[in-house]
Amino acid sequence: MSGAKAAIYLLCLLASAGCAALLVRSYLQTGGKLLLWSAGCFVLLALNNLLVVIDLLVIESIDFLVYRRLTSIAGISVLLFGFIWEAEER
Numbered sequence: 001m002s003g004a005k006a007a008i009y010l011l012c013l014l015a016s017a018g019c020a021a022l023l024v025r026s027y028l029q030t031g032g033k034l035l036l037w038s039a040g041c042f043v044l045l046a047l048n049n050l051l052v053v054i055d056l057l058v059i060e061s062i063d064f065l066v067y068r069r070l071t072s073i074a075g076i077s078v079l080l081f082g083f084i085w086e087a088e089e090r
Contacts, residue, residue, distance in 0.1 A: 013049040037082020044075030
């Protein structure tokens, strides 16, 4: 794998983990429910990016595709559930 691809995967991991950390911090400060759902989504997306890095850069002999897809589906599902939950409460 080329160094450029590795750098892109690592930058995506850092960006999603940074977004997750900022969302968690904002939720802890304000207590907004939508921040909680967004933070949960980005935590799962950061986990997904971590699995991409492990799958494509570290352990190339094992295929993590199923786990990567499950974490991305779970992240989007958490956010979608949060949107629906908040819309029903209003």
